[in-house]
Amino acid sequence: MTPPGIEVSGLAVRYGDVPAVQDVSFSVARGELVTLLGPSGCGKTTTLRAIAGLEQPSGGAIRLHGRSVFDAGAGRNVPTEQRGVSMVFQSYAIWPHMTVAENVGYGLRVRRLAREEITRSVDHALGLVQMRDYAARPASRLSGGQQQRVAVARAIAFSPDVLLFDEPLSNLDAKLRAEMRVELRELQQRLNITSLYVTHDQEEALAISDRVIVMQGGRIEQIGAPEEVYNRPGSRFVAEFVGSANLIHGRLLAPAGGTVSFEVAEGSVLELCPNRQPRGDETIVALRSAYIALAPAGAASGANTLRGRIHRRMFHGDFIQYVVACPAGTLIVRRPPTELFAEGADVTASFAPEHCVLL
């Protein structure tokens, strides 16, 4: 079996006495795009930089395509320039004293390739990001979006084994960011290059990844496909950080038959179908705000319905966000802009058992 593109085990990084990353282990298959997602200070960028060799880990091991590049136990630490990784920096790090072509060809010149080959590869890389016309332009005269494309071209020009992205889109405006997201994903799949992508934007992470790693406080919270992380958050942190979720407090009832019942305030009982055996001491159920249906009061009844009143309606354009006051607590509900309810109206909120996640 071929070894994975990136293999991190037991990684630990400390800044002085402060642990920045602790016991982080994961692997990225060849050609896969995996995202490290988390709030600022969660250790995602530190993990990425440790893989690049720009941070010195205090423990653990890193293997790239089966080659050990860091191993605390064996005292092994391959310097960055010999790791065969490439990276797109958050600031783009475009060298202002070179032309676009000189920027893109840097890694090729370092590898002492023939002049014609450098010209051909630079041309190819610039073509991939639609920047061929700018080759001779001084890099200091580029817009933010253009710099971003040049940074990507430079990172892929020398055909690295592993491509690392450090929040590459965070300095672009929202519209450009959404476009570049699609382009980056297409490029990554076309080149079939093993990629690790760092972002704090959960929408971006869900959209472009094969798998998402959610991090918090220097540790991994959950690893899974985007749908899995969204639909089945493994912890309260993931439920709140990825997407918009309601947390409903209550207690588990003694299991009876195949279903699991969860009692919330005022005696309402929710039915759940968890994908794991409950421990028995869970007190929170997470429920995505997009998965809650609203109906005029009395229209629906039965399992997993809650009575409530529209407390606040906020029009967001792509959706309407309702704040619904229920006896069990306040629910945030997102509905398509076609489903209008007046503020103050009595409603019934309903949702499927499989969308209730026991935490």
Place this chain on the structure above:
Amino acid sequence: MDSKGSAFGGGRGGKAPSPFLPASLLLLACAVLVLYPVAFLLEESFNVGDPQQFPAAEFGLDNYRAIADDLHVLGNTAEVAAIATVLAVLFGFSLAWILTRTSIPGRALLERLMELPYYMTPLVGALAWGILAGPKTGFINQVGHLLGLSGDLVNIYTPFGIGWVMALFEGTVAFVIIGAAMKSMDPSLEEGARVLGAGKLRTIFTVTLPMVAPGVLSAAVFVFAEMLGAFAAAFVLGIPGRFFVITTAIWEATLSYPPDYGRAAALGLSLFAVMLVTLGISRRITGRGSFATISGKAFRPRPIDMGRGGGWLLLVVCWTYIAVSVVLPLAALLLTSFQRFATVVLSQSQFTLDNYATALQMGTLGLAFRNSLLLGFCVATIGMLLTFTLVWIVYRSRTPGRGAFEYIGMFPQAVPRLVFGLGLLWAWINIPIPIYGTLWLLGIAYVTVFLPLGMRTLAGVMLQVDASLEECAKVCGAGWLRRMRTVTLPLLRPGLAAAWLLLFIASVRELGVSIFLMGPNSKVIAPAIVNSWLSSSSELSAAMALLQTATVFAAMLILFAAVRRVSGERA
């Protein structure tokens, strides 16, 4: 190249020797260069036996007790420093206020001209004012006699005269500090007061002045500390009347026979301690007062319209300062340098080019001038490369001890130049390498005392260049040397050019260290000017001072041109 690359690259190779070794060794060597002379000074100040003996055989506090005999020297120092501080802050505050807060014509040009006095050097200024305002023969007094006055109008050889000359050239420093505080004040703070209903005057007293006060206070304390350690003006104008301040007393103790190194060291270290405390106070004021300058962003506060008459008056104030600190001294030196005997009575004067011929001919003086240029080029080049490497290690690598070195490297800044020179003298006399009395020693000494200048200049630009630019080259596979050659050095080019020229200028005008370390075969220009002045040839001194000033100004013009070209490219 790659093996060298990993050496600086920051990876730890486990059992392999530490890759930080070369960087650590360099830091250690420079730390020794800086701290070794001070250690010597400390040792010598406690030496109560034979002052020429090393290591000292007897230790005691006698040298410090003897300071009590020098109380008049301390008094003189405080007097001169206080006069200079009051005048300098007065000059600096008025100029800063005029140039930042009023709408007088030609503000940009004036602001640039304000830098000139700083480059003039106090030595040249003191010589010029000695010619201008000396008793009897001074130009101003000659004019007075011509007009029929019997006595002297002015006498610069007094404590007030020394303070006046110091203040003229330190006024620039006060101007820069106070001007920065005034410029960095957000105009919306004043506008806020106006919006809430305060009038113009009320706004000035309740908002403007309190915001600027820390800047003024910090400038005053800083200038006072500098003046305590000032040497050139007190030397040129004080020695003839045997009026001693601490620095000139140190000089005298060292060069008298037998040399009293212990007394010099004790005086020097006491001065250092006082300066350190004073500078610490200055820094605290700036730190606490930082509410005035918190954004670090330069604003252009709304200028106050002074009306036609007021505007002219302020303009006259600015140009008077330039005239008194630059134009008049240079004119006096120029006139003197072309004469056999200095006089403003042109009918009596005999014009000659002999003084320049003497200054430049192949004798010791011409040699001193060439030595200074040679040292300037070498010290600037080596110093630039060394400080670049040090700054890179401190700010871009993970070498152990880099944090401590940030302070050690700045240490020579806090020690009065003359005191540091004394320490260097002692340190290198007692080392079994025969470089005492050679240009090598002067070169090493210059590099040591200019470390702070180079490091400060380069750290400023290094911190502006994002670290990811260099990291990206690393990720692309480039080793250390290649990264420096293709990315870091080209990006720092403007800063490197500035550092080179500043080091060159500083070397060419260096006095405090050179006066101790210069040997018969390694004369340099500034002490040579002083010696020629002491042998009472003001005409020859004037010619030499002008040559030195011309060299410094030429370097400065290149500096400005380079900076303007670079900023033009960036825009």
